Amino acid sequence: MSTPPAVLPHRDAVKAALEAGGLTVGLGGAPPTAPPNGTTTEYVALYVAPGRSVPESLADARLDFDTVFQVTCVGKTEERCLWVADKARRALHGTLTVDGRRAWRPEELGGPPVQRDDDVSPPLYFVPVQYRLMSTPA
Known part of the structure; x- marks a missing residue:
């Protein structure tokens, strides 16, 4: 019997892909290197929903996985944010x-x-982008 899908391996896969793309990633918010404690002004904050297990057939084996995640992109100017x-x-x-x-x-x-974002000094620019992620057992 297969085990139901878990959200953390999916979150970790997204984080790994972003880091492999040369980005600094914070989980559930800004990374520790962002202001006010650090100086990293270009990063992504990754937010992942718990998702849901989905039946793969009428047999109701809930082994498929469907979730959304948000990558909030941050930069010191609008251009750097984009x-x-x-x-x-x-x-x-x-x-x-x-x-x-x-x-x-x-x-x-x-x-x-x-x-x-004028609540930080100096102000930073941000844009949240959402993605959908699905998987099935290997």
Whole structure:
């Protein structure tokens, strides 16, 4: 009998792909190297939903997995913020490697326009981009 899908291996696969793309990644928020404690002003904050196990057939074996995640891209200017978004898009363009699973290529769902965060000094620009990720047992 197969085990139900877990969210953490999927989160780790997304994080690994972003880091392999040359990005600094914070889980559930800014990385420790971001202001006010650090100086990294170009990074992504990764937020992952718990997802859901989905039946693969009428037999109701809930082994397929479906989730959404958000990559909030941050930069010191609007241009650098969009540059980070482009790097994230390239990093997530291929199929992810999730242990024991066959993952589909992440589907980009989009996001709002770039926004300026005046609550930090100096201000930073950010844009959240959402993706859908699905996988099946290997």
